[in-house]
Amino acid sequence: MRPALLLALGGGILLAGAAAVADPGADPGAGRTVASMCRTCHGIDGFATIPTAPHIGGEPRAYLQAQLLAFKTGRRTHNIMNVVAAGLSTQQIADVSAWYSAHQVRATLPPGANPNDAPQPCIACHGADGIARVPDAPNLAGEANVYISTQLNAFRRGPRDHAIMAQVAGALTPAEIRAIADWYAAITLEITPPAP
Numbered sequence: 001m002r003p004a005l006l007l008a009l010g011g012g013i014l015l016a017g018a019a020a021v022a023d024p025g026a027d028p029g030a031g032r033t034v035a036s037m038c039r040t041c042h043g044i045d046g047f048a049t050i051p052t053a054p055h056i057g058g059e060p061r062a063y064l065q066a067q068l069l070a071f072k073t074g075r076r077t078h079n080i081m082n083v084v085a086a087g088l089s090t091q092q093i094a095d096v097s098a099w100y101s102a103h104q105v106r107a108t109l110p111p112g113a114n115p116n117d118a119p120q121p122c123i124a125c126h127g128a129d130g131i132a133r134v135p136d137a138p139n140l141a142g143e144a145n146v147y148i149s150t151q152l153n154a155f156r157r158g159p160r161d162h163a164i165m166a167q168v169a170g171a172l173t174p175a176e177i178r179a180i181a182d183w184y185a186a187i188t189l190e191i192t193p194p195a196p
């Protein structure tokens with residue numbers, strides 16, 4: 001089981017690398033310059049500085065790009081991010097997504113926590129440690145409690161639109177949402193920038 005998992009992860013990393021090389025349209029260096037507009041809330045390395053903003057360093061590039069385009073077109077609504085994304089060109093969105101996704105993430109469970117106690121309906125996609133297992137899902141490790149519960153409620157009631165997450169979040173009680181947010185918020189996330 002374990003070697004197979006490692007192989008699968010290795011394959012994923014190789015594929016991600018190949019995709020980055022095959023797409024000359026996205027420039028992480030130019031994206032670092034764009035990220036100076038994001039640093040007050042998300043940090044230059046994607047480690048958020050305010051609890052209402054998520055950590056975005058090391059998220060899959062396709063995920064970041066899709067969310068920024070959703071904010072730009074208004075399909076995902078948030079007063080600050082709609083304004084920020086409206087001011088970005090599609091090129092800047094590609095570049096800044098490449099910059100943040102070039103970071104490495106490491107997640108550590110709090111001392112004494114048992115991975116078997118992780119929220120069972122979530123781990124197939126978001127992992128027991130909050131590092132995503134599927135390429136279109138974001139990491140949850142170390143996100144603030146308030147961010148996780150806000151997003152789950154947004155999937156439940158709208159305005160955030162995603163078929164799977166609407167169904168998953170719709171099945172949770174408020175107490176379950178609190179417990180799940182506590183689990184992922186208690187994980188320590190470290191983000192390492194790409195080598196210069």
Ligand code: HEC
Nearest residue numbers: 034037038041052053054064067068078080081084096138
């Ligand atoms: C003033 C603070 C602020 C600034 C500046 C800002 N953001 Fe955000 N960002 C937020 C907040 C708050 C959210 C959470 C939105 C929500 O609750 O839906 C967010 C959400 C996001 C998300 C969604 C991540 C996810 O996990 O779904 C992305 C991607 C993102 N921001 C990228 C950027 C980029 C790139 C920039 C700079 C060009 C930027 N943001 C500038 C506050 C900010």
Ligand code: HEC
Nearest residue numbers: 054121122124125136137138148151152162164165168180
């Ligand atoms: C089958 C895969 C799958 C399962 C199972 C799943 N998710 Fe998700 N989750 C996703 C995907 C894909 C997204 C991205 C949605 C989008 O594109 O807007 C997401 C997004 C999220 C977000 C938004 C994070 C952010 O950075 O904005 C939260 C919070 C979340 N999921 C929590 C959960 C929780 C809690 C559970 C378990 C109760 C769960 N998910 C189960 C696939 C899944």
